[in-house]
Amino acid sequence: MKASIVGAGLVLPLILEPASGENVLSANRIMPGCRAFISETAQSAMDYFDAGECVGTVLGLAQGADLQSRLQSPQGSRPFCIPTGVTIEQMARVVVKYIDQHPKDTHQAFTSLAYIALGEAWPCKP
Numbered sequence: 001m002k003a004s005i006v007g008a009g010l011v012l013p014l015i016l017e018p019a020s021g022e023n024v025l026s027a028n029r030i031m032p033g034c035r036a037f038i039s040e041t042a043q044s045a046m047d048y049f050d051a052g053e054c055v056g057t058v059l060g061l062a063q064g065a066d067l068q069s070r071l072q073s074p075q076g077s078r079p080f081c082i083p084t085g086v087t088i089e090q091m092a093r094v095v096v097k098y099i100d101q102h103p104k105d106t107h108q109a110f111t112s113l114a115y116i117a118l119g120e121a122w123p124c125k126p
Helices: 002-011 027-039 045-071 088-100 110-121
Strands: none
Touching (some): 027 045, 027 088, 045 088, 045 110
């Protein structure tokens, strides 16, 4: 199940826009998918799509941070340092917890909030 969620999140992130005109990139819009992923409650195709969008975003941030560190000099800074062995589910839980603790910010871009959450959870040590 989780492999298909990751695939959906990486392939189809911005195809559908809600009729309400809500910001498709906001935490308000993406958080239900994160919750469906971590609780494994996705039932419909849309639930799987939304979960995949969450996972794809979080995984993309993690892989982007890793790539950034490889392209920079040894003195370069990384936005966060996720330890080896941390699962995508653990990363998603960290992001959900952070956003839940900052409800006034849920109108902001999910990516920005997830970036901050991962940085606070796993800051790089000097």
